[in-house]
Amino acid sequence: xxxxxxxxxxxxxxxxxxxxxxxxxxxxxxxxxxxxxxxxxxxxxxxxxxxxxxxxxxxxxxxxxxxxxxxxxxxxxxxxxxxxxxxxxxxxxxxxxxxxxxxxxxxxxxxxxxxxxxxxxxxxxxxxxxxxxxxxxxxxxxxxxxxxxxxxxxxxxxxxxxxxxxxxxxxxxxxxxxxxxxxxxxxxxxxxxxxxxxxxxxxxxxxxxxxxxxxxxxx
Amino acid sequence: xxxxxxxxxxxxxxxxxxxxxxxxxxxxxxxxxxxxxxxxxxxxxxxxxxxxxxxxxxxxxxxxxxxxxxxxxxxxxxxxxxxxxxxxxxxxxxxxxx
Numbered sequence: 643x644x645x646x647x648x649x650x651x652x653x654x655x656x657x658x659x660x661x662x663x664x665x666x667x668x669x670x671x672x673x674x675x676x677x678x679x680x681x682x683x684x685x686x687x688x689x690x691x692x693x694x695x696x697x698x699x700x701x702x703x704x705x706x707x708x709x710x711x712x713x714x715x716x717x718x719x720x721x722x723x724x725x726x727x728x729x730x731x732x733x734x735x736x737x738x739x740x741x742x743x744x745x746x747x748x749x750x751x752x753x754x755x756x757x758x759x760x761x762x763x764x765x766x767x768x769x770x771x772x773x774x775x776x777x778x779x780x781x782x783x784x785x786x787x788x789x790x791x792x793x794x795x796x797x798x799x800x801x802x803x804x805x806x807x808x809x810x811x812x813x814x815x816x817x818x819x820x821x822x823x824x825x826x827x828x829x830x831x832x833x834x835x836x837x838x839x840x841x842x843x844x845x846x847x848x849x850x851x852x853x854x855x856x857x858x859x860x861x
Numbered sequence: 862x863x864x865x866x867x868x869x870x871x872x873x874x875x876x877x878x879x880x881x882x883x884x885x886x887x888x889x890x891x892x893x894x895x896x897x898x899x900x901x902x903x904x905x906x907x908x909x910x911x912x913x914x915x916x917x918x919x920x921x922x923x924x925x926x927x928x929x930x931x932x933x934x935x936x937x938x939x940x941x942x943x944x945x946x947x948x949x950x951x952x953x954x955x956x957x958x959x
Contacts, residue, residue, distance in 0.1 A: 671900045677887035678895055685892075722886040812899040837892055 669717060674814050675807055676719035679708055679766055679792060682805065683728045685834035688827055690788040691765060692729060703727075705734045709761055711780060712740040712770030736764065741776045751776070754783055762787050769793040769803070777801035785825055799842060804828070808839060815839045 683691070683706055697704065706728055710716065720735045727733070738757050745751055755761055761780075767789050769780055774795040781791060781802040794807035799819040804826070808815045818838040823830050835841050887895065 667901055673887055674895060674898060674900065677890060678892070680888050681890075681892050681895065722888055726888055809900065812901055813896060814898075814900070815896070834892070837896065 668715065669719070671809070671814070672716045673719045675794065676716050676723075678807070678814060678816070679768060680723060680726070680728065680733065682790065682792070682834065683733070683766060685831040686790050686823075687829040687831070688788045691828070693731070703731045705732045706766070707764045708733060708735045709738060709764030709767040710735065710770065711738045711755070711761065711767065711773055713772035715770060736760065740770070740772045741779060742772065751779070753779070755780060758783055762789065764789055766790045766792060769795070769798070771795050777803065785822075786827070788826055788828060790823070790826075790828060805838075810839070817842070 691706070693703070696702075708720070714737055723733055723735065725732075738755065738761060741751055741755060744756050761767060762784065765788075767784070769777065769791065771794065773780055773793075774797070777793070777795070777798060778801050784791060785802060790805065791803045792805045792807070793803055798806040799817055799822070802819075802822055804819050804822045806817045806819075808817065816838055818830060818835060818841045820830065820835070820841050820843045
């Protein structure tokens with residue numbers, strides 16, 4: 643009987659340890675992705691990304707806003723961002739509810755996110771995996787808006803997203819949909835495009851290849 | 862003579878990159894550096910202080926890591942940045958958990 647208890651305790655320990663390791667790996671993955679999001683800002687130019695002459699003259703530094711929609715996997719990954727600047731501007735992070743959490747009393751999903759105006763005010767928008775079934779609803783109102791959309795879900799670029807993270811060989815990589823960035827009047831600097839795994843100028847939007855991008859590059 | 866920090870990113874027991882600037886967190890790394898980091902591996906950003914004179918006499922290749930202390934990072938683990946170790950101190954600057 644005692645040996646049975648010991649065996650049970652050993653199994654439980656292994657299970658708990660495995661779960662803890664998975665959690666740590668996820669936390670590390672999103673710490674890295676947070677740093678990528680911050681870094682991307684330097685390589686994007688657009689009307690809202692750069693200070694205008696009036697702001698420069700007045701010494702104004704409105705913050706660059708990173709928005710996160712959905713079940714946030716970043717936890718405290720952005721804590722060390724405090725006090726940092728990019729493009730001579732401070733950076734803030736805003737979190738938005740998942741569309742699922744915005745269901746009406748009858749259980750129906752809203753046609754658009756109730757915080758759409760605040761979302762449009764973001765410069766970078768990360769759509770969490772919790773939103774993978776509602777990408778179109780979230781992305782369509784932003785198609786021509788000056789917001790860099792980023793995610794790590796299959797099919798994101800095909801749904802009109804701009805940058806999608808992929809894990810390859812345990813390292814963070816990313817694909818770029820340059821058709822989507824052009825539509826939103828965002829200029830992605832060549833260095834970022836060079837570092838991308840693939841750059842699609844024809845976004846294959848509407849295709850359902852599970853987010854797997856072709857090896858042919860047209861950057 | 863002001864000191865600079867030589868930064869070495871250790872990931873998977875390999876020194877991935879070196880540079881000479883101050884680093885406090887992952888937010889200070891370049892995209893290229895971030896792309897070298899393995900998610901599951903231990904990550905440490907180590908720093909060495911070195912005088913500008915030492916740095917001025919080195920080119921990028923001199924900043925490669927020499928393997929002289931396998932015990933520090935496990936078998937085959939490299940230890941120091943060529944030539945600069947004696948010039949100052951070193952120690953972990955930050956880690957994943959910071």
